[in-house]
Amino acid sequence: MSGNPRMDAALSYAARGWAVFPVWWPVGGRCACGKADCQHPAKHPLGSLAPHGVNSATNDPKVIRDWWRRAPLANIGVATGPVSGLVVLDLDPRNGGHPDRLPGSLPTTPTVRTGGGGWHYYLAHPGDGLRFPAKVPGCPGADLKAAGGYVLAPPSLHVSGRRYVWQTPLTQPLAPCPDWLFEAARRPEPRPTAPPPAVHGGSLGTPYGRAALRNELARLAQAPEGDRNNVLNRAAFALGKLAAAGHLPEGTVLGLLTIVAANTGLGEREVERTIASGLRAGKEVAHVG
Structure with missing residues (x-):
């Protein structure tokens, strides 16, 4: 003991x-x-x-x-x-x-x-x-x-x-x-099980965009059950604005958010809908004015 x-x-x-x-x-x-x-x-x-x-x-x-x-x-x-x-x-x-x-x-x-x-x-x-x-x-x-x-x-x-x-x-x-x-219970599609992907340089946008992406992925990975969809929506919205401003490639944002969200236990359709809605809203806000 x-x-x-x-x-x-x-x-x-x-x-x-x-x-x-x-x-x-x-x-x-x-x-x-x-x-x-x-x-x-x-x-x-x-x-x-x-x-x-x-x-x-x-x-x-x-x-x-x-x-x-x-x-x-x-x-x-x-x-x-x-x-x-x-x-x-x-x-x-x-x-x-x-x-x-x-x-x-x-x-x-x-x-x-x-x-x-x-x-x-x-x-x-x-x-x-x-x-x-x-x-x-x-x-x-x-x-x-x-x-x-x-x-x-x-x-x-x-x-x-x-x-x-x-x-x-x-x-x-x-x-x-x-x-x-x-x-x-329901039988799922196969899902990735790896930890949140590392975000490095290369084609992943600006340093500011990469830092924001890392933060949002970490926040999503740690979100408690019951709040994960809300956290995913906020992440997609924030990153959608950055994608529209040229800080991040939208395809990269979509792919990494999908991987991390799947690992939290959210359903496939729920993940797709939430990411699409959040990205769309973020891009619309970025284009206002």
Whole structure:
């Protein structure tokens, strides 16, 4: 035991094959990141240690020990999807989520009571290429965390000051996904899985444009689930303006945004529509006047 409960917990999750990474923590009811307008307090990746967000997650004990030595108060993010063999059903009562309102019953499986008063049901990922939607159809407040997603794991601390705790302990084996979850899943097209592409010189526009492109790609890669489409739209809009001004080739912007957005878990059609709309709006604004 290290004497640091968060490090010890992160190492125990990694020993199960789960990929983990450090997340910002709360201080005085606010996010320790220091941003007064933080949109996801104590829930977003610690970028200095996990620059690619959930894509930085690992089960390497050496890396994990180094992370939590450098940030001993960091919350624990657990990557969901095939990388950890997990699907997590996230029920948030603040948005109407409750076990009694699901379209089917839930098996006994490791379960967390979240700091926000909800539930995280940890289920075994089928590992057969099925792609789960972000929302349970027809169930407000019921989200699914799978490929590209993550959850906070005990003993992480919520911004409210309440801890995430195991309600049904990890001694209980992971249950398989119930049939009604399989009905909500869909089989995806093959998607790239690499980290955000490096942006160098050459034909990628001006230095100003390349710097802006790097920043937008990094921001998109770290966007929390639930906000990824908004972040993608803002990135496409901003980069569309730069493309119209000659700072970036539009084809490069389109290609790199598509790769990074696909890695976050957004659906193919959603990505195409959002990028096209954002680029178009950005170019129109750039051409006004």
